[in-house]
Amino acid sequence: MLENAIDTGSLFSVYQPIVDTYRGAIIGNESLIRGPRDSAFELPAAIFSAADELGIRRGLECYCLRSAVGSYQKSEFNGLLFININPNFLSNDDVFRELAALQKNSSTPIVLELSEQHPVENILQLKKATNRLRNLGFRFAIDDLGAGHSSMMLWAEIRPEFIKIDRYFISEIHKNPYKREFVQHIVTLAKNLHATVIAEGIETIQELRQLQKIGIFAMQGFLIGRPALQPLNTELLEALLAEENHLDRYNSLHALVEDTTVVTSSRRISDILDYFQQNNRLVAIPVVDNEQITGIIRRGQFMELMSSNFGRALYASKPVSLVMQTNGLIIDINAPLEQASALLTEHEDTLDQHVLLIQKNGKYCGVIAVPSLLRRITEFRIQNARYANPLTLLPGNVPINQQIDLHITNQHAFFVLYFDLNNFKPYNDIYGYHQGDTVIQWFAQMLHEVFTEQNYFVGHVGGDDFIVIGDKNFNKQLLDVLKNKFLEEIQGFYRQEHLESNTILARARNGRFQNFPILDYSVGIVEVSPNSIFSHQEVSSLAADLKRKAKANPKGIAQCKTTSADTPTVRKAMN
Incomplete structure (x- = not known):
């Protein structure tokens, strides 16, 4: 059949x-x-x-x-x-x-x-x-x-x-x-x-x-x-x-958050003992009152207290508030992975913490096991290293796109800065590729020093193009800090004759020689509003268009602020 x-x-x-x-x-x-x-x-x-x-x-x-x-x-x-x-x-x-x-x-x-x-x-x-x-x-x-x-x-x-x-x-x-x-x-x-x-x-x-x-x-x-x-x-x-409403990305804390046993500060201590005895994998219990994190009970310290002379008899009927600890590590669920890494680094007793306490808009929403977070941080760094620019070791295009995607997904306001060195080609032609690479490495280091202190992301698109990404409103004073630092240090990359004339004679793209100014940079600034529906391609394209406009601006800056109604292709690159 x-x-x-x-x-x-x-x-x-x-x-x-x-x-x-x-x-x-x-x-x-x-x-x-x-x-x-x-x-x-x-x-x-x-x-x-x-x-x-x-x-x-x-x-x-x-x-x-x-x-x-x-x-x-x-x-x-x-x-x-x-x-x-x-x-x-x-x-x-x-x-x-x-x-x-x-x-x-x-x-x-x-x-x-x-x-x-x-x-x-x-x-x-x-x-x-x-x-x-x-x-x-x-x-x-x-x-x-x-x-x-x-x-x-x-x-x-x-x-x-x-x-x-x-x-x-x-x-x-x-x-x-x-x-x-x-x-x-x-x-x-x-x-x-x-x-x-x-x-x-x-x-x-x-x-x-x-x-x-x-x-x-x-x-x-x-x-x-x-x-x-x-x-x-x-x-x-x-x-x-x-x-x-939320597709969790690889470098997001959302992917690591777990539910666990939670108690109030008025709960009896005998109940906590029962929880730990019934579940050997339970390493810590958050104490939460009215959705606010008030403390944490860690297995090791708690069980040691209960095993002491008369420990159980003295504490069994007492409230949890007597034995809870208030030194738990707390972080918002929308914080970037790098911020969680920095929080762990600041505490020498990282492994003793067992878990991070996670909140959203000030309200408790779960925990992250420290071993899971450390593993994800390692994976994230390996991924960034794999896609890093070989000259500057800054994250390349793949991590840059992931960062923009993450901010879009979180539906919060964020900004993108697109930096480009002005007149870099003639400098490279006169001083040579090795010196040109040194300038790019120096500028990359400068961007890293100025912006990463604010937990901003710094990436290297390629060549002399760089990206900075951060949350909410951009601190424009940092541009003044960067400009002053740039103008002071760039002179160390020129010979005296060029510093005196403030120009270098080099061949232009049309093949003719002409005088070019000392190196400077332009920056396109995109401020993205909350609840935007852009793709990372649209945000990157808009930033690149603004960078080109900035090069034509005597101040070297061009910026725009999008709204949630913008797109397609961000209203043709904001006209």
């Missing part, structure tokens, strides 16, 4: 979307085989079970490959095509020829999903086969990570482009700290190995939000779209993601 279904082509492919919830874009679709409705072979489990009994599993796999690619190309699907396949069949010559022919005759980029539900019989043969297929243009994913015992070995040997986490670890992850910890480690490992993590089986908005907090944005599941014959309606995707 199954053989007849294969011969007549009554088995068909449906596709489940895989989306990027950060950008609201479709990454691709996973192909799934189906049989006629209400038949014995309607669902894949029955189809593959029957194929195993009949000994035609390999033929069925090839049929599924042809069906997946053929139907995908005939429809309006876009993006990568993910196809499940038994990894042991990849070493088979017939299957290899089938795949090679499909790739040759198809314009669809194909990702082969290797599930560890099928024990790998020969890892060396599989590695050889995947290398051959990768040379043909195929990409690979490990499916159902965590469902079996061989996934880490597969990951190390195959080096897949995608990692799909098993549904078990995704289900109710927002309620389970053990699952969150496991998934967080997978995300960290994947980032270091340059693999994209895809979360499977998303069924609730709470799961989606928690995964975004962890740093996973590639997702698949019934919440996003069920397997279907037609592509996902992008308007439905936009509507779903529109429910997300």
Whole structure:
């Protein structure tokens, strides 16, 4: 009966979307085989079970490959095509020829999903086969990570482009700290190995939000779209993601905040003892009165007090206010990661703190475990180092865009300063590239010294262009400090003859020689209002346009203040 279904082509492919919830874009679709409705072979489990009994599993796999690619190309699907396949069949010559022919005759980029539900019989043969297929243009994913015992070995040997986490670890992850910890480690490992993590089986908005907090944005599941014959309606995707008022970014504290046991200062001390005894993972308990943080009880000190002579008898019925500590580290949830790092650095007893107490607009909203924060700070610094400008070691374009995205997402007012050195090319031509690089490094250091004391972000776009980003209203007095410091120190980079004439003779872009002034800088200033709907591309473009206008201004400054009504493309770069 199954053989007849294969011969007549009554088995068909449906596709489940895989989306990027950060950008609201479709990454691709996973192909799934189906049989006629209400038949014995309607669902894949029955189809593959029957194929195993009949000994035609390999033929069925090839049929599924042809069906997946053929139907995908005939429809309006876009993006990568993910196809499940038994990894042991990849070493088979017939299957290899089938795949090679499909790739040759198809314009669809194909990702082969290797599930560890099928024990790998020969890892060396599989590695050889995947290398051959990768040379043909195929990409690979490990499916159902965590469902079996061989996934880490597969990951190390195959080096897949995608990692799909098993549904078990995704289900109710927002309620389970053990699952969150496991998934967080997978995300960290994947980032270091340059693999994209895809979360499977998303069924609730709470799961989606928690995964975004962890740093996973590639997702698949019934919440996003069920397997279907037609592509996902992008308007439905936009509507779903529109429910997300806050997509937490990698360098945001939001991603690390956890719920925990909370008590009031009037609570009995005996209750605190019960909490610690019942939960060995509980390291600290915030004390909160009327949503205000009033103290913290740390396990070590508390249990030591309770174990002292007559400790329990003396304190059991007393209020928590007698034993709570008031030296907890408190930070706002919208503070940047660097500020949290600075807060930890200021305290020598960082690890003894156990947790940071998090508030939003002055009201308690959760805790962050210090080890989790330290790990995220390390990851963030590694990421910044990876994208840092090699000359100045300041963060490059990727971290700059992430910073702008973070401020847009927080929906608070912020500003962007775009700096550019004036007449740098003629200086570089006369004094040489080495001296030019020295000037750029000096200017970068100066920007860092002036602005980072205010917790502003300083980045290097490239060449002699720099970006400064900060919260709320910009302290314009800092520009005076910078200008005075610049004019005083720039003279040390010129020969006396040029300082006396206040010019240098150099070849202009038209090929003719002319006198150019001593180096100075221009700055474009964008003040972005709260609740703006810009993209980082629009903000960067506006800042760059203002920088060009600043170069034509004798004062070297051009600025504008946006409103939440601005865009498209910020009202054509504010005219």
